[in-house]
Amino acid sequence: MYLVSIKSLKPNDILGKAIVSEKGQVLLNKGVKLDEHYINILDKYGYQFVYIEDDDTKDITVEDDISDELKTTAIKTIKKVFDIVTPTKDDNVDDFKEIIKKIEKGEIKKKLADSPFIKSIESMAYDIVNSLGDVKVLNGMASLKRQDNFTYQHCLDVTILSVALASKLLYTKKRLIELAKGCLLHDIGRILINKSLYTQPRKLSDAEFELIKKHPQIGYLVLKDVSQVGIIGSHIAYQHHEQQDGLGYPRGLKGNNLLPVPDKVTEEGYIMPLAEIVCVTNVYDALVSPRAYRSAYTPDQAFFIMKRMAGKQLNIEAFRVFSDMIPAYPIGTTVYILNGKYKNFIGVVSKVNQENLTRPTVRLLYNASKKRISPLEIDLMKNPIINIAGIII
Numbered sequence: 001m002y003l004v005s006i007k008s009l010k011p012n013d014i015l016g017k018a019i020v021s022e023k024g025q026v027l028l029n030k031g032v033k034l035d036e037h038y039i040n041i042l043d044k045y046g047y048q049f050v051y052i053e054d055d056d057t058k059d060i061t062v063e064d065d066i067s068d069e070l071k072t073t074a075i076k077t078i079k080k081v082f083d084i085v086t087p088t089k090d091d092n093v094d095d096f097k098e099i100i101k102k103i104e105k106g107e108i109k110k111k112l113a114d115s116p117f118i119k120s121i122e123s124m125a126y127d128i129v130n131s132l133g134d135v136k137v138l139n140g141m142a143s144l145k146r147q148d149n150f151t152y153q154h155c156l157d158v159t160i161l162s163v164a165l166a167s168k169l170l171y172t173k174k175r176l177i178e179l180a181k182g183c184l185l186h187d188i189g190r191i192l193i194n195k196s197l198y199t200q201p202r203k204l205s206d207a208e209f210e211l212i213k214k215h216p217q218i219g220y221l222v223l224k225d226v227s228q229v230g231i232i233g234s235h236i237a238y239q240h241h242e243q244q245d246g247l248g249y250p251r252g253l254k255g256n257n258l259l260p261v262p263d264k265v266t267e268e269g270y271i272m273p274l275a276e277i278v279c280v281t282n283v284y285d286a287l288v289s290p291r292a293y294r295s296a297y298t299p300d301q302a303f304f305i306m307k308r309m310a311g312k313q314l315n316i317e318a319f320r321v322f323s324d325m326i327p328a329y330p331i332g333t334t335v336y337i338l339n340g341k342y343k344n345f346i347g348v349v350s351k352v353n354q355e356n357l358t359r360p361t362v363r364l365l366y367n368a369s370k371k372r373i374s375p376l377e378i379d380l381m382k383n384p385i386i387n388i389a390g391i392i393i
């Protein structure tokens with residue numbers, strides 16, 4: 001199977017992976033032959049990518065980092081918790097002070113703390129930490145996000161990436177669970193802000209952007225007294241947009257670019273080590289996911305952008321370890337050849353080489369004139385001269 005953009009789907013393409021809604025319903029099953037009607041449905045639901053398969057790519061399987069079942073349950077749980085804080089039509093305020101007033105009344109926090117779903121967040125955190133174990137290399141592809149479930153999917157993806165990175169940095173299981181709880185809910189503050197602001201394809205006004213920049217603080221204020229989330233969890237929400245240079249938001253905390261290891265103490269005015277991890281994974285997942293105003297970046301493009309951010313915005317050491325855990329060209333993604341005998345050929349990554357995550361094995365499927373060819377496999381570890389770049393087809 002391989003990943004393609006909805007725009008390039010053609011009738012008779014075969015779905016390589018089932019499409020499951022956040023309610024856990026299978027919308028389209030693996031193996032379904034697509035027609036115009038199905039393609040329109042996928043488009044209408046807001047899917048931007050799907051996996052398809054054909055005879056030449058049948059043996060390429062994309063393994064998710066956690067099981068589909070755990071993924072679906074986690075998404076459902078995040079949605080249930082976020083629904084509790086979702087403003088009603090008459091309650092939808094656009095002003096920061098009004099939102100704070102609403103939180104200070106205490107009803108939202110009480111509803112959260114009393115909800116069975118906040119308990120489920122704890123068990124989700126536990127299950128995700130257990131199921132990741134001591135994974136060394138992640139799949140690297142973002143979940144197939146849709147515009148209207150973007151936040152839940154993003155929260156789950158950031159959880160998986162952060163737990164894996166913290167586990168590599170040798171945090172204890174107890175800390176990993178606290179981290180996971182915070183990550184699962186880290187964008188809860190966005191939910192209290194008028195939803196329409198996030199789906200605007202236009203540029204936001206300064207005032208609108210300033211309000212959006214308050215979402216970590218709003219999230220913190222909602223979570224801070226909810227005992228099930230804990231102090232670490234609520235501070236993950238508070239600090240996930242801070243930067244090394246102190247130019248992040250909402251407080252302008254700083255970082256010292258040191259490896260965020262377990263025994264490091266947080267100094268006053270600095271980002272706490274576990275949140276440093278989330279500041280990196282949050283940027284990665286945002287880049288590899290499509291937004292209303294731009295399409296998704298491929299992982300190699302995301303790394304290129306993040307390399308320039310490392311040291312100034314992102315913790316350089318956390319980024320270094322992170323980039324050793326994510327394949328620049330994940331399995332099932334499309335790449336094109338930049339030079340040599342196969343210049344401008346297009347292929348699909350058929351194997352990630354664990355020794356070097358930037359040199360996968362590629363199965364060439366199209367020649368330079370974009371004509372389909374019989375598959376031709378090249379291992380970039382054995383062909384050091386050939387360079388590739390990720391593309392979205």
Ligand SMILES: [Fe+2]
Nearest residue numbers: 186187240241
């Ligand atoms: Fe955020």
